[in-house]
Amino acid sequence: MDTKHGSATRLKLMETARELFIAKGVDRVGVREIAAKAGVNLSLMNYYFQSKENLLEEIFEQSIKDNGQKIRQILNAELPLDSKIKLYVNTYTDVLVEDPLLVPFVLSIIHRNAEQAPRLKSVHSLYNTEAFSKQLRQEAEKGHIRNIDPEQFFISMISLILFPFAIKPLIAYRMGLNSEEMAKFLEDRREHIYIMLMATLRP
Amino acid sequence: MDTKHGSATRLKLMETARELFIAKGVDRVGVREIAAKAGVNLSLMNYYFQSKENLLEEIFEQSIKDNGQKIRQILNAELPLDSKIKLYVNTYTDVLVEDPLLVPFVLSIIHRNAEQAPRLKSVHSLYNTEAFSKQLRQEAEKGHIRNIDPEQFFISMISLILFPFAIKPLIAYRMGLNSEEMAKFLEDRREHIYIMLMATLRP
C-alpha cells in the first residue's frame, strides 16, 4: 500500500505507539520517543497524525474495529435472553482484558470531546441496542421477566462490565491485589455480573 | 499561617486555580495564567505544588472533603440493609448531580497516575466498607439475603451509581437527551439501581 492512509510507516508508527502506551502509560510516552523507536522522523509522524491525541484516537478506532463487531453482533443475535447476556458479559470482558487501553481511551475521548458528538461515533456504534430492547420488552409481555426499562438495564449492564476496568488501579490498591489476583477478581466478576442481571430480570 | 502547607499564597493559588478550572476547563487553563491571576511568580507556584496535576489533585481532594464524609458515614451507620442501600444510592447520586466534574476528575487522575493510586487518599477513604461487608455476611448467615461476595457487590454498587456520570455525554448523544431529560434519566436511575441491588440480594 502506498496511499497515505495505509502506508507501512503509518502502521509501524501506530504499532510502536500502541506498545509504548501500554508499557509506560500514554502520558509518559513522548512523541519524539515514538518516532525514534519507529525509526522515523518526528516531522513525518506529524505528517501522518497531526497530533499525539489524534494518533491516540486512531489507535483507539482500530481497536474498536477489531473488537467492536464481535461485541455488537451479540445483542442482535437470535439467542435466548439468558445465553445472550452471559455471552455478552463474557465476550466484552475478554475484549477488555486483552486490550487494557480500551476503557481509559473511551473515557478520555468522551471527557475531552464532550462537545463534539461526531467524534463519539465509533463508540456510539457499539451500542445499537434496538434488537436487545425489543427482546426485553417481548419477554416482559410474556411474563418471563420483570417489566423493566430496557435503556436503564443496558446502561446498568455496561456499567457493571466496564467500570471496574476504569478504576482498576484503585481496586488493586484497595484490596491489595497483584496483577494475577486482579485478573482472578475480574474472572470471578463475570459470574457475579451475570447473577445480578438475571436476578434483576426475575419477575 | 506562615508554614508551607497553610500559607496564604498557597490558599490563594488553590482558590484562583479552582475558579479558572471551573470557568474554562482544566485543559484550557495554563499554569502561567493561574500564577499571574494569583499575583505570584510561576516558580513559586511550583514551589508549593510541584506540578499542575498535583495542584489539580489537591483542589479535588479539598472539594470532596465535605461530601466525602456524608457518603462514608452511611456505610458505617446502624441501618437496616435496604434503607442503607437506598440512602447510599440517593446520597451519592445527589453529590454527583451537584458536582458533575467529580467523576471525570477522579477518572482522569486515576488514569494519569495508574501506578500511584495510593496518592488518591481522599478517594480511597471513601471506600472503607468493613462495616458494610460485615453486615452483608451477617444477613447472609441469617438467610435474609443471598450469600454473595461483599467486595463484588460493593464494586457493582458504585459501578451502577458512578459509571453513567462518566459517560454522560455518550448517553445524552445516544438517547438524544437535552440536559433536563438527562437529569430525569439520572433521577429515574436511582430507583432502578435500588431495585437491581435488592433483587441481587433476594435469596
Add this chain to the structure above:
DNA sequence: GTCTATAACGGGATAGAC
C-alpha cells in the same frame, strides 16, 4: 505522496542564585 532537517513558539517543570 513520502521523507528529512531545522527552527521556532508556547506551556509545564527545574536548578540555582539570592
Add this chain to the structure above:
DNA sequence: GTCTATCCCGTTATAGAC
C-alpha cells in the same frame, strides 16, 4: 521563600529531497 534562566515537550511551519 522568591525570582531568573533554562530545559523539555508538543506542536507548527518552512524548505527541500526523492
